[in-house]
Amino acid sequence: MTDLTPVLSATWGLERSWNLDTYVANGGYKGATKAMAMPPGDIIQAIKDSGLRGRGGAGFPTGMKWGFLPAPDGGPRYLVVNADESEPGTCKDMPTLLNAPHTVIEGMIITSFAVGCEHAFIYVRGEVIHVLRRVMKAVQEAYDAGWLGQNIQGTDFCLDITVHAGAGAYIVGEETALLDSLEGRRGQPRLKPPFPAVEGLYARPTVVNNVETIASVPSIIDKGVDWFTSMGTEKSKGMGFFSLSGHVKRPGQYEAPLGITLRELLEMAGGMRDGHELKFWTPGGSSTPMFTQDQLDTPLDYESVGAAGSMLGTRALQIFDETTCVVRAVERWTEFYKHESCGKCTPCREGTYWLELILRRLEAGHGTMADIDQLLATCDSIAGRAFCALGDGATSPVVSSVKLFREEFERHVDEAGCPFDHAKSALFEYSTSADSLTGADPLTGTDPLTDAEEAHA
Template identity: 60%
Template sequence: MSVDVLTPTLTDNWDQPEAWKIANYVAQGGYQAARKAVGMDPDAIITLVKDSGLRGRGGAGFPTGVKWSFIPQTNPKPKYLVINCDESEPGTCKDMPMLMATPHTLVEGVIISSYAVRAHHAFIYVRGEVLHVIRRLQQAVADAYQAGYLGKGIFGTEYDLDIVVHAGAGAYICGEETALLDSLEGRRGQPRLRPPFPAVAGLYASPTVVNNAESIASVPAIVARGADWYKLMGTEKSAGSTIYSVSGHVKRPGQYEAPLGTTYRTLLDLAGGIRDGHQLKFFTPGGSSTPILTPDQLDVHLDYEGVAAAGSILGTKALQTFDETVSVVRTTLRWTEFYKHESCGKCTPCREGSWWLVQTLHNLEQGKGHEGDIEKILDLCDNVTMKSFCTLADGFVANITSSIKYFRDEFEAGYHTPAWELFPYEKSVYFPYERERIAVSEGADQ
């Protein structure tokens, strides 16, 4: 497969020496879009982003420019821009590499976006465990201040902007925008009841825009090259390019920036295909909180509409790839264990449902299940779906129900046979040096 399918925009300078340094970023045209933007009418920038068709890259896919337009400019309270960099879903790894490679792309996007919504304070919320990313962002922000791109009268105008890089405490739930806002305010991160929505009463009960890091980092290119250029990539309803994260049993795992609507067959070819001697069994199109897909869906267009039509969600475009050595029962259990651990506990269906689902799946993995367990699982999922404040519960239900849909026979085998007998776990391990460790730990479990 030719690399011509790739459309490096966000990733264009990842291969440049020390691309994260401000001098190198400026030498490649960095901050010219921000300089241009602060001379424009803010409403014109919002219209430009609307016309570009840019949609939120955090999972929901809501039109970015439309979201900005919800901010009530007649409200006398301060306006805030909050960037969600709390990337922590299993398999999702697009924002952190971007922030390590080229943090100034995000900083420039924050400047433009803040100016468009009339915000004078912006917050970049980063998952606390990724200390290396936090330090790189902090350095980038400090360098931007020193260059006069942040602070008072940026680019010689009357516009003032301050950016704070905030380290979270390592809670997956803070990826949900209202839980993130509570965390920023110093409270325990838990989803808020809506309405009111953040655009009306967000951070400090003031009008707030919350956007994903990739969404905001896409803005400088749109301002620099125009909406029509951006729409040349992608599909009619899902414009532009995006970063697909391909991981698992492929030869070249990594980040691939390609137009929205690219098929997984294409991305799989770019990633070198499945490891030698094996074949694709299933994959996630958007991370572990999205319904799994099978080889029958290799040619589904990976945009918001195409994946939805296939019965899944594009999500964060985290394409976790599994070959025939993998037990679906085990992957489903491991994912559900993660969501059980990360549930904030606020909602009873999520808190209790995840606990009971883990117990039942654990029995099936050990071959200790009972007739009717699958029906019990599906009934639990039905009682959890759409009954919580946020979509965390919907996410772990999605991968369970889809796994049973495609691989029910493996779950039924859990009535009498342990998963490790049907699918020896050491065969699934990609790196040979891990095989012995897995074999020892599984032997201890047994």
């Protein structure tokens, strides 16, 4: 049985874990202190040697990405932290920023020092206003303590951090669309090359990393490369968050070494809800091909998941039992991708529209057998032809669901409607009583919004 490895989440349970004092009392900013006494090139080499890969979904080696920046030319270079978490099922970056924002700030300090950046940005999804407030307060604490601003901790290093609130577009999770949005333009992906490392924010060399990626940097510098590489697998080093949601007894964040299996994670989560069994699940969010019980023992690392026919992605493990209609689940995901398509390219703009239309028709009982084949044909017209990865992501659940559950699609045609009782798959029973309209936490009965201090923290 693989053990959990709380590193990024080690302080989450402490009182006021988001405060600077709590963070420093538990070893915070030791990595930054150590880094600023190192040559910048040694920091980049340490991250390369650690094998840290991007935790935002692509899994690209982080140190290699930093190394792509051209030699300094006297002009500015930037670091942008992508905190626009919006992939369905993904819920790791927001808790990190909410519970331990200084982990990310310290990681930004180390990264900026390594790549020669003096102005960094955190692009936060604008809807999560409570997270935005928490991050802004943490940044101010870092300024007040001398960790940001001019001559940090008595050195010659200077760094400013700007917190930017996005406007709720899924597409800006794509790094070049995020950069366009940050510059004040409509968030749409750019043609590459040039890549952001050469011509990014304001046409200057730019590093774009995910929240969890940057948050992993301080512990690597502080505890060493050997410590980090002792976890994970040969090619997928270290630990990461596995976000379990859906039909499990204890959904939540499970920080464990890469290579752990869903079977092990389900045991930690108390298993499936009583009386039910696993039907299908996503290893990396809704844009990754789905798995079934056959992959329960597949190691959750980049290589093993890829070899099994899917992608590790953001490690968003959405768990569905036998009460779930796979057609309805995929239709809901496809509706999301249709809505969030930026419209820049025809395959994605038109293809997601037709996918959603056909799936809705099947779910409503008006579909035909030809519609099932048309789904696959439409996916074939999108995959590999869209301007960015949104198109490919939208086709993944459709193609994999038809491959794994074609008989269920056919039942919708034969029985002229959905054969499932959707109420049985619901996670909660909804009520129209006055109590159900409050913001009370269903587990504790308390309403976190009544705490004025927390609301403005």
